[in-house]
Amino acid sequence: MENRADIAKIEEKLRQDARAVFQAAIDRVLPETCIREFCRREGQTLYLGDHAVDLGRVGRVILLGAGKASAAMAAALEPLLEGAAVEGVINTKYGHLDKVAHVRLVEAGHPMPDENGVKGAREILDLARSAKAEDLVVCLISGGGSALTPLPAPGLTLAHKQETTRVLLGCGAAIHEINTLRKHLSAFKGGCLALAAAPARVFSLILSDVVGDDLDIIASGPTVPDAGTFEDCFRIMDKFGIEGDLPPEVVAHLRAGLEGRVEETPKPGDPVFEQCFNLVIGSASVALAAAREKAEELGYAALVLSSLIEGDTTQVARVHAAVGREMVASGQPAAKPGCVLSGGETTVVLTGSGKGGRNQEFALAAALDIAGQGPLVVFSGGTDGTDGPTDAAGAVADSRTLERAGALGLDAEAYLKNNDSYRFFDRLGDLVKTGPTRTNVMDLRLVMTG
Numbered sequence: 001m002e003n004r005a006d007i008a009k010i011e012e013k014l015r016q017d018a019r020a021v022f023q024a025a026i027d028r029v030l031p032e033t034c035i036r037e038f039c040r041r042e043g044q045t046l047y048l049g050d051h052a053v054d055l056g057r058v059g060r061v062i063l064l065g066a067g068k069a070s071a072a073m074a075a076a077l078e079p080l081l082e083g084a085a086v087e088g089v090i091n092t093k094y095g096h097l098d099k100v101a102h103v104r105l106v107e108a109g110h111p112m113p114d115e116n117g118v119k120g121a122r123e124i125l126d127l128a129r130s131a132k133a134e135d136l137v138v139c140l141i142s143g144g145g146s147a148l149t150p151l152p153a154p155g156l157t158l159a160h161k162q163e164t165t166r167v168l169l170g171c172g173a174a175i176h177e178i179n180t181l182r183k184h185l186s187a188f189k190g191g192c193l194a195l196a197a198a199p200a201r202v203f204s205l206i207l208s209d210v211v212g213d214d215l216d217i218i219a220s221g222p223t224v225p226d227a228g229t230f231e232d233c234f235r236i237m238d239k240f241g242i243e244g245d246l247p248p249e250v251v252a253h254l255r256a257g258l259e260g261r262v263e264e265t266p267k268p269g270d271p272v273f274e275q276c277f278n279l280v281i282g283s284a285s286v287a288l289a290a291a292r293e294k295a296e297e298l299g300y301a302a303l304v305l306s307s308l309i310e311g312d313t314t315q316v317a318r319v320h321a322a323v324g325r326e327m328v329a330s331g332q333p334a335a336k337p338g339c340v341l342s343g344g345e346t347t348v349v350l351t352g353s354g355k356g357g358r359n360q361e362f363a364l365a366a367a368l369d370i371a372g373q374g375p376l377v378v379f380s381g382g383t384d385g386t387d388g389p390t391d392a393a394g395a396v397a398d399s400r401t402l403e404r405a406g407a408l409g410l411d412a413e414a415y416l417k418n419n420d421s422y423r424f425f426d427r428l429g430d431l432v433k434t435g436p437t438r439t440n441v442m443d444l445r446l447v448m449t450g
Contacts, residue, residue, distance in 0.1 A: 002375060010375035010450035011398040018379040018396060018446050019432070021294045021339065026383055028290030029282040029439045031069050031142075034207065035076035038281045046080060048138070048203045049279045055084050059134040062200070063088030063103050064124050064193070066149045066219055067142030068384050069207050071098040071105050072438040074140055077205075078102060089127055090140060091120040091148040093386075096436050111389070112165060113150030118158050121151035121188045128193055131200035139193065139202060143209025143384060143440030145219025146179055151188040153253060153262070160247045161185060171240040172349040174310055175210055179220040180228040180236060183265055184257060185250060189220035190228070190265035194276050197223075202276045208283040209384075209440045211308050211344050215278050223276050226265035230257035283307075284343035284441045287383060291341050291444060300339040300448065309344035309445075313358045314365040314416070316346050317378075321369035324376045324447040340447040348388075354420025357388025359443055360395040360431070364421040367397035367405075368412055374399030375450045381432045384440035394432045394443070395425040404428055 002010065027033065040047045044056040055061070061084045063074055070090045075098040078086070088103035093110040106120030131137050150161045164185065168178045183190030194202055204223045206215070215224045233254050237243040243251055256262040266272060284307040295302035305323070309316060320342065327338045334340050348358050356364075359380040366378040381387070381394030405412055408427055415424040425431045 007374040008400065011377055011400065014375065014377040014448045014450055015396055015398065017298050018377055018448055020298065021291050021446060022379065022381055022444055024294035025287040025291040025444050026437050026439060029207065029287045029383065029441050031072040031207070031438060032076040034281040035073060035205070038205065038279060039077065039080055041080040048205070051203065051277060053136060058084065058136045059132055061086045062127060062131055062135055062137045063140065064090065064128060064137060065140030066091040066124070066145035067207065068093045068096050068110065068144040068436070068440045069142035069438055070140045070145070071096055071100065073142065073205060073207070074098065074100050074103045077138070077140070087127070089120065089123045091117055091124065093144055093148065096438065098438070108148045110144045110147045111169060113147050113158065113161055115158060117148050117150045121149040124149070125151065125188060125193065125196050128196040131197045133199045135200045137197045137200045137202045139204040139223050141204055141219045141222070142207040146182050146189060149188045149222070151186060153185055153187050156185055156249060156253055160250050163247050164250050167242050167245045170350045171242050172312070172347045173236065173240055174347055175345060176214065176217050177236045179217050181233050183220045183226055183228060184230055184233050184254060186220065189222050190226035191221060191224060192265070193222035194224070195266055195272050198272045199275065204276070204278045206278060206280045207440060208280050209442050211310055211442070213280050213283050224278055225268040225270060225273055227268065229264065230254055234258060282439065282441055287441050287444060288341055288343050295339040295341070300337050301335040302339045302341065303334045305340055305342040307343040309342050309346065311346055313346040313348050313361045317362040317365035318369050320378060320445060320447050321366040324370055324378060324449060325373050327447065327449045328373055328376055337450045338448065342445045343442055345442045348419065350419055352418030352420060354415065354418040355390060355423060356419055356421035357382070357390055357392070359387040360390070360392060360421035360425055361416065361419065362445065363395035363397040364412060364416050364424055367401040368416070370397070370399050371402040372399055377448045379446040379448070380443060382443050383437060385434040385437040390422050391433060392422060392431040393434045395421065396430050396432060401428065401430070
């Protein structure tokens, strides 16, 4: 059995390797990497996946989009459009700009929508409506696109949508559930952008940030049919008991839809989607494959647990901690030195008034269960570089985290109960800060032992 000094030395290397693995995953799903893999230009022919477009027969190329990575996607695509008549509008999160020549970039609020998002979404929709049959519309969609395009349905305001977002984020609803409601409160989402762009051909290049890469959920599906219904909205409200917490105007709008007085979102089979082509160019599974390859390169027996993990952050963290303890004890499910990876997006139910995000809270919950069980490291980070309303991507914990915290007078359980993981890991120097990564394919978690 290793002594304390040996464990500390091993865990320091594990921490360094975890960051290298995380960075390899991000690099693999950067917009320029994904665009280069899926798009190319040969003479006047532009290839978008398997689709060939003769730019000589195209009127305008209209670039539209929204998301944390969408500005970088536009910067990567523009060189392939040299000589074409290009214009566009894209909404992106504050601080996520890139160098573009033909596209107007609108910075807007995320995760809480703001007035800039409304204005930018209206500009995007107006430009889409100007498209003719001979034009080519390319939509660049990535995670965060839903909050960044908060154009309310008639009769609703931004304030109504902001309050709805606040309630949904705090109740523990999954992104699928959040976006189901968002689509039914929007003039932009749930296929409405495709409707506006008809009769032009619409190609959407998508960086997926949702479990299972469901096209109607990513950025709330602005260019795909909406399978959700007003009835689903009420089912979600009942599940979390939030109808009384939502603005009365929102509930009234949803009830009008349920009763057929507000038109449903465009559904599968609508002819408008015959000219719409949606291509997922990057996802959690792609990032995880790159992470596994990097871990193996560093000498670890690497195993991808799943790219589809959802659920309560604390419970998911404790399952991962149990996997780590098993690795230390028996070399299962990955022999030592081992690295178990997972992707997806968990949820946090807010019970306190602290500062943090799901990745930091994951690391804190795991730290409680791996204390003294080293050498063992748990790392959790958002691939977009942002964890909740903080400047951290996530946090890293090891078997000595609680011991170090105790020496500083920090009560880990109290910090967890108060949802105050940011301040806990900030005191320890264990926050993971990357800045905006310019991509977004949900979260990456690593459990590593030496």
